[in-house]
Amino acid sequence: MxxxxxxxxxxxxxxxxxxxxxxxxxxxxxxxxxxxxxxxxxxxxxxxxxxxxxxxxxxxxxxxxxxxxxxxxxxxxxxxxxxxxxxxxxxxxxxxxxxxxxxxxxxxxxxxxxxxxxxxxxxxxxxxxxxxxxxxxxxxxxxxxxxxxxxxxxxxxxxxxxRDGLPDGCPPLPAGFLGAPSARAARSAWLAVMQREYEAFREKTIIAERFGGEPTWLDPYGAQSIDEFFAVACEAYFVNRERFAGEFAALLPLLDGFFKPNQP
Structure with a gap:
């Protein structure tokens, strides 16, 4: 340096x-x-x-x-x-x-x-x-x-x-996250949304790659696993929030709640 x-x-x-x-x-x-x-x-x-x-x-x-x-x-x-x-x-x-x-x-x-x-x-x-x-x-x-x-x-x-062990698409969450009564409940709620969005994205990626469907906007590498989907989603969330919000409206409250705690 x-x-x-x-x-x-x-x-x-x-x-x-x-x-x-x-x-x-x-x-x-x-x-x-x-x-x-x-x-x-x-x-x-x-x-x-x-x-x-x-x-x-x-x-x-x-x-x-x-x-x-x-x-x-x-x-x-x-x-x-x-x-x-x-x-x-x-x-x-x-x-x-x-x-x-x-x-x-x-x-x-x-x-x-x-x-x-x-x-x-x-x-x-x-x-x-x-x-x-x-x-x-x-x-x-x-x-x-x-x-x-x-x-x-x-x-x-x-x-x-x-931070809480192996990558699984869910960072450590506090009790009270988005109204959850406990950290365990917060994690369950997070993964329910993340898993659903991941599976839908993976399906779109498969259709695009195998059957000539419309390419996904988000990097198809995110279809590899739920932890890669989380990382790829975070990229888009921070550098192109407007497009991300349109493509993944269900994920926006999760990422806002985690990365911007206590912010209006």
Whole structure:
């Protein structure tokens, strides 16, 4: 790292992003302009605190600049704007790749047969481990917002989902969430809606891919599992709320209630 980010680490003080860096980040990602003035001020401060608590590493010789780190920090802080950075306190490292990564996977099917396959990744979040991101996807998030795509928010949504264990499409919920009498009831109510919306989306994806039906607006990767559906939904919710509200009206109260608690 170099420049402002290096200097601020030596000072060990959390400071908001410098004006020039902040303005260039806002210009790169126009969807941030939907935030109110107080929200933008909070996001700027939160991003500075985020940078003071995380360590960035460039893979394959990729250089971590102030611009790279700020781009990740600002987008990663969107989901926790009202929740706080404690939701990200289970890890420190963020690895930035110069491009997509091919990961070798091994799975066992129901018959006990082991299968090996390659998966192309633009990002990955490890349970209580680092987050990996492809810089081209991070950098292009301004242009891809129309499609509801954002790799940073996707991976950090997984981090939020995993706070209570394995990713299952439901983050930890408090008693009283949307009127539920207990945390257990809140979870049941959340999953009832999320599962229904996931199954409907999966059906649309299958029809589109196998039978030439209309392509889904939301990334079809969300049809892989309910936890991926949650992460993909969070991407669209934060970068293109208007389209998301039209496509997934049933999910809007859930995400509003969780990500914006006590907000009108």
């Amino acid at each position: 170099f420049g402002w980010l290096r200097r601020r680490r030596r000072q060990h003080a959390a400071r908001p992003l410098p004006e020039a860096l902040w303005q260039s980040t806002l210009a790169r990602y126009p969807f941030l302009g939907r935030l109110s003035t107080p929200e933008l001020a909070r996001l700027r401060t939160l991003a500075g605190e985020f940078l003071g608590s995380k360590e960035f590493h460039g893979a394959q010789g990729f250089a971590i600049t102030d611009e790279v780190a700020a781009a990740v920090a600002v987008q990663a802080c969107l989901p926790v704007l009202y929740l706080g950075l404690d939701w990200y306190d289970d890890f420190v490292g963020i690895v930035i790749q110069p491009g997509e990564v091919v990961a070798r996977r091994t799975v066992m099917d129901e018959q006990g047969v082991v299968h090996h396959y390659d998966e192309v990744l633009s990002g990955e979040a490890m349970d209580r481990g680092p987050v990996m991101l492809s810089w081209p996807d991070v950098a292009d998030a301004g242009a891809s917002a129309d499609a509801g795509y954002n790799v940073v928010i996707h991976e950090f949504a997984h981090k939020i989902d995993m």
